[in-house]
Amino acid sequence: MVLSFTSTYSQWSHFNMSFKLHGLSSSTFTRSVALVAKERNIPYEFVPVDFKLSEQKTPTHLEHHPFGQVPYIQQDDGFELYESRAIGRYLATQGSGPELIPTDPIAYAKFEQAASVEYTQFHPYAAGIALEKVFKPLRGLETNEERVKELVSVLNHKLNGYEIILSKQKYLAGNGLTLADLYHLPYGTIVFETFDFKYLESRPNLRRWWNDISSRESWKAVKDSI
Ligand SMILES: N[C@@H](CCC(=O)N[C@@H](CS)C(=O)NCC(=O)O)C(=O)O
Structure with missing residues (x-):
């Protein structure tokens, strides 16, 4: 009862x-x-x-x-x-659907590791590129192409790390999708799709992961409008 x-x-x-x-x-x-x-x-x-x-x-x-x-x-x-x-x-932790934050302590530690990868290895460079190439032009400001070159190059090195991780497992925290993967979608769309920096060409595992997460119905629903 x-x-x-x-x-x-x-x-x-x-x-x-x-x-x-x-x-x-x-x-x-x-x-x-x-x-x-x-x-x-x-x-x-x-x-x-x-x-x-x-x-x-x-x-x-x-x-x-x-x-x-x-x-x-x-x-x-x-x-x-x-x-x-x-x-x-x-x-x-609310609603219903896939478990985006694992509860098992080891899986949770791996999730934290992946979340930190997104926040420190990906976000600063992807967001910098987005600022220069998307948000500054929208505000009528000039893009600093030198800065873009530097950021594109650093992100290129960082993505080698992603390729290593994703050659061993399906997602960043293991074989299950987590929030850490999903957090890549908004800026990932800018650096992988809007501009052609050829990041995915020589990285089959990164490409497989990106195609997987970016084809989720949730993302298709919010990608172009909320
Ligand atoms: N760390 C914050 C960043 C939020 C943020 O930068 N939001 C932008 C829009 S994408 C904003 O409000 N910018 C306006 C401003 O800073 O004046 C978060 O993750 O929510």
Whole structure:
């Protein structure tokens, strides 16, 4: 009886989980949050923040996000969270769907290792390229091509590490998909697909991994709009 109550209750609470996603539809970090919500089948309401009006810097916005950025989430019960990776980790524990954060201690340690790889070995270079090639032009600023060359070259070396990892296992943390793989999607799309830096050509395992994660329904749903 108790077990059945617990299970009914947990289904009920998952069913009721929903949130408001305050963000910008073209924002890479907003997309990562939307992506995890889709993976875990959690409904959300998208609330656009108007960057043309610098809404993200208004005192009202700063009450929710002290750094004047997007995204942040808001639940009906008053719970709020900013920082896309933290939001992703929270959402991975809600809803239903693939287990994106392993619970076994060894698998969890491997997940942390993979998450750190994304954050330190991939993100700074991919985000730098995106800034120069996508976001600066959008703001009418000039791309620093020298800087792009440096970043493209460093990322090229880093991706050799990815090829080694992915020649031994299906995903970055092992043979199961985790949040660490998914977090690559928004910036990966820019460096692997929007621009042709030929990163995938000579790396069959990186290409296999990229084709796998980038063809997920969750990503297709948020890739071009939230
Ligand atoms: N570390 C933050 C970064 C958020 C971030 O940089 N958001 C960008 C949009 S993709 C933003 O709000 N930029 C506006 C600004 O900094 O004024 C996260 O992961 O959520």
